[in-house]
Amino acid sequence: MTAIYLDYAATTPIDPRVAERMIECLKPSGAHGNPSSAGHDFGRAARALVEKARAEVANLIGARPETIVWTSGATESNNLALFGAARFAADRGCHIVSAKTEHKAVLDVLKQLEREGFQVTYLKPDSGGIVSLEQVREALRADTVLVSLMHVNNEIGVIQDVGAVGRLCRERGVLLHVDAAQSAGKLPIDVEAMCIDLLSLTAHKIYGPKGVGALYVRRKPTPVGLRPLIYGGGQENGIRSGTLATHQIVGMGAAFAIAAKEREADVARIEALRERLWQGIAALGAVELNGHAQLRVANVLNVAFHGVEGESLQFACRELAMSAGSACSSASEEASYVLRALGRSDQVAQSSLRFSLGKYTTADDIDRAVDIVTREVRRLRALATGDGNQAANG
């Protein structure tokens, strides 16, 4: 039996329409030219495709195309945003505010910035995984230069009101960086209304290719200052050098264009399937939702299963492709740091599973997943308690 894919928050399959547009670029008659070669048709054709994709990405987040910088993914975008903005602003201040539940691609950058002399305040979210506006307000200091908060948490799917934080930061003259890897294409984003200065994006969470992402960098009224990470040919206005990978960028643009059109319908369908999955699992009893029950995206469901050990739970459910915690967590046996930040014990955190659905998930997938999880959790619980397995002494 083929495994059922329920790990869309880790990555998504490429939409065939995206793959088609990418393949066109890779054919002999495609767009092999260097987009920086303005002097001939080959380069200009590739450049035209790149700029079309730039507009497609900008459109999904309410930005103008010239604010989009191409990167290799959200990890690079986070690195560029945080290192770039902090180092640029270092003479004004050295304090940064973020949260304990950010992705490692933010936390590990902040750790490095601390080694370079910056001070970071890591806000602890409430038991639902949300950081309050008051917490941010209290953490801001005269020397705060940057706040970094993710829009949607990758492990538990909860939504942070980054717009409210943006307005506060704008009042206080502090930059706001938002990691939108898990929210673009799932929630509406308007960077100008939300007062966001830097926004990290990736293609592979919304049916685009891996290896390409973007960073929104506010330009008006004054451009956000960034020290580049990668130097070289001066592409992307010197912010990120390197020959642009036309086919990758076209793929990202195509994925974002499709998301703009289909987001609402996809989200409604996925939400209904997620609810079906939750109702099926909740019938087991002694299970708990990890993360705020209402302020969450449609596609992520993180559940703690009491009375079962985590590794056994995951192995028993190996017909389901999913995660315990994040796909990007360290290789240690430590339980999820996100779940521990919510106040979950190590044991409960380790006995949690993240199910993440996507546009190719079917009702049949969900029903089979419920059957598998229900069967295996009951079996493991009975193994531990002996209930239902009492032997008479005859």
Next chain:
Amino acid sequence: MLQATAIKLPTADAVAVYAAAVIDHFDRPRNAGRLQPAPDVIEGSAGRRTDGVEFHFTARVAGDVIDAVRVRTFGCPHSVAAASWLSERLVGMTRAQLQQWQWREAAQALEVPTEKRGRLLVLEDAVRALARSWG
């Protein structure tokens, strides 16, 4: 030669290799459950759920050997498999054999990796506790 199945652990890059015997005993655990308390039934436990592993053996003694065993296990696949594997071998054992049983036997038979061997120490503790409850 035991065939191995590679399976991705919950935590990302590490890949656990479960021996075929581990998978067999995990999927089809032998002697699961518990015997009703009775004058000829002994029991022994070790471990704590909050530590990630717990074993509870009940066994019926007939004469000077064990003639039936049941085990309850909370723990990882290696723990579940080791308890199941051991439960079959406990049948026919004497008290002295319980007192001498060593965790390395299970480690070898089930190809338990080094980082999981702590669970087998707890299993050995449960066997010793069973021996102590045997008069």
